[in-house]
Amino acid sequence: MTEQARTIGLTLSKRIIAGLVGPDGLIGSLHSYPEDQYYEDALVEMPREHLIAAMCEQIVAVAKDNNGAELSGIGVALPGVVRHGVVDDAPNLPQMKGARIVAELTTMLKEQGIEAPVTAVNDADAAAAGLAQQQGKLDSMIRVWTIGTGIGFGRYPMVEGVGEGGHTVVTLDDRETYCGCGGRGHIEGIMGHRAMRLRFLDMEPEDVFEAADKGDARCIEFKKLWHKALAAGTASSIHMSGAGKFYLTGYNVRFVELPLLNHYVQQMVRMSPLQAFSIEIRPENLEMMVVGAAVIARTTAVSPTTA
Secondary structure (H helix, E strand, O other): OOOOOEEEEEEEOOOEEEEEEEOOEEEEEEEEEOOOOOOOOOOOOOOHHHHHHHHHHHHHHHHHOOOOOOEEEEEEEEOOEEEOOEEEEOOOOHHHOOOOHHHHHHHHHHHOOOOOOEEEEEHHHHHHHHHHHHHOOOOOOEEEEEEOOOEEEEEEOOOOOOOOHHHOEOOOOOOOOOOOOOOOOEHHHHHOHHHHHHHOOOOOHHHHHHHHHOOOHHHHHHHHHHHHHHHHHHHHHHHHHOOOEEEEEOOOHHHOOHHHHHHHHHHHOOOHHHOOOEEEEOOOOHHHHHHHHHHHHHHOOOOOOOO
16 A cells, blocks of 8 residues: 555445545545435435445445546444444444444445455544544544534544443433433433434424523523533543543534533533643534545555454
């Protein structure tokens, strides 16, 4: 592999987004499926084999843009527990549970004449890697919360482990059962878009926060709980891995009020050596996710059968 070799990155969330990535970032435009960005439930409704086939089609389309240049790898970022090339669980895309994603994609791509190694990672880790590449900090620790349908916690450089920070337990209230995985008291069961819809059957999440700003008592209490949940997860990471910078991204960062969040984290982190933390919001950036998946593929020496 040469330093100038190109890599394909793909991220799977509400849509499939893929692009060609070089040492300096994205080359050309992104490919997406479905093209209509407002068709939010398209992938949830697709059978697994059709979904993986659609991922393959996007990778093939991007590979055509490469014009025969060396392709060093393909990075695929997915929600859920992704280990050793297998999606062990994916509460927000349940049909993907158990998918041998690396093996299946590798086989499909070979049939299309593409034999670059495939690497599969959690999408929040891809977000962290994308931020690291974007800022020229691939040698620094980057931590990021992705706030959307589910809640992800990513770190770059990656570390061994499951990495499902969105399922950190932040409350012992037995009534908190809204998480898609079925667990009690999870961050995602409070903050996740799907969980908020289940909690407020008569209101969309944006309506809840708007009502809170207008003085609705029930919504004000939930807004506080929502920020406390994120603060608790952040404080837990600080206590485990030290202070530093945290980034927030995803389509629901629009609900974050940094002064309120910082206030709650400061209440939870009282030891002075751990108080040198900061939190920064980054608007959702699909290009960053694609680049991050490609960065991990480029920097992870794996074989197609063990990725």
